[in-house]
């Protein structure tokens with residue numbers, strides 16, 4: 001919730017043509033700094049999406065200044081969330097250090113934090129759905145997941161309406177009537193997943209625990225099933241998922257949403273199924289899934305890749321077909 005700006009300033013393209021913004025670097029710096037501060041006795045291993053190459057170039061001074069200012073403005077608000085601000089504003093080198101220390105390669109041994117500072121950067125730039133995703137992996141198992149979803153509406157009906165909709169105010173609308181924003185989280189083995197309303201920067205009140213339990217949908221009638229998928233055709237295979245949906249007997253239109261908010265939607269029961277089929281050759285990244293996976297699992301759902309469907313699912317599928 002620290003970065004709620006939808007300003008399109010400083011939107012850059014990376015080598016793979018995907019977007020990166022001041023928000024991506026700033027969130028990575030803030031989370032990295034906060035983790036190091038709170039775990040000062042331990043060596044912190046963080047696997048995260050962004051690096052400092054573009055930021056450190058000589059023609060990126062304006063960009064770097066914007067990141068430094070954003071990080072310090074956000075950290076100054078830390079006490080509102082029950083956290084400690086730095087004693088004095090962080091300097092440029094400290095911020096570059098915080099971003100670049102997230103260069104762990106992870107692995108099956110030990111503890112690793114996994115961070116996607118802004119997932120769905122395209123959604124963020126459009127003022128649409130995006131998520132800040134953090135997970136903790138221990139000995140190869142996800143044990144904690146947190147998803148910050150600043151534009152996630154409280155009412156599921158609003159998810160499917162984009163900016164053009166008449167019924168939903170613009171994302172920039174400050175009116176109290178349009179409640180949006182939540183943090184979803186879960187811990188492995190608890191059998192519980194939680195949703196906490198987000199406090200937005202412009203509001204005066206401070207954080208207090210008002211988390212509600214969330215659970216996956218109980219709908220199992222294909223005719224009533226909604227499936228979600230990525231917005232961009234580059235990130236999935238829309239016609240393949242349409243084929244799967246057809247053979248399963250799904251009648252509803254797919255819910256196309258940017259980012260890991262799709263996992264949040266499944267955990268909260270706003271939709272029943274999430275399908276993503278990356279192009280062959282694309283390697284999925286752990287930061288695009290880890291936090292969402294544990295939240296869905298603890299909310300009662302099942303997550304699998306297409307090559308290894310769990311026996312129960314396969315049986316369900318076969319039974320339904322016969």
Ligand SMILES: Nc1ncnc2c1ncn2[C@@H]1O[C@H](COP(=O)(O)OS(=O)(=O)O)[C@@H](OP(=O)(O)O)[C@H]1O
Nearest residue numbers: 118119120121230231232234235257258259278282
């Ligand atoms: N080619 C390709 N195939 C599959 N996935 C890709 C591909 N390229 C990128 N990515 C990753 O997709 C992340 C965004 O996924 P979404 O499901 O949110 O896509 S969409 O915006 O709804 O279209 C996006 O995450 P962010 O970079 O954090 O936004 C990417 O990591």
Ligand SMILES: [Mg+2]
Nearest residue numbers: 018019049121
């Ligand atoms: Mg990206």
Ligand SMILES: [Mg+2]
Nearest residue numbers: 116119120288
């Ligand atoms: Mg991502």
Ligand SMILES: [Mg+2]
Nearest residue numbers: 049116118119
């Ligand atoms: Mg990202």
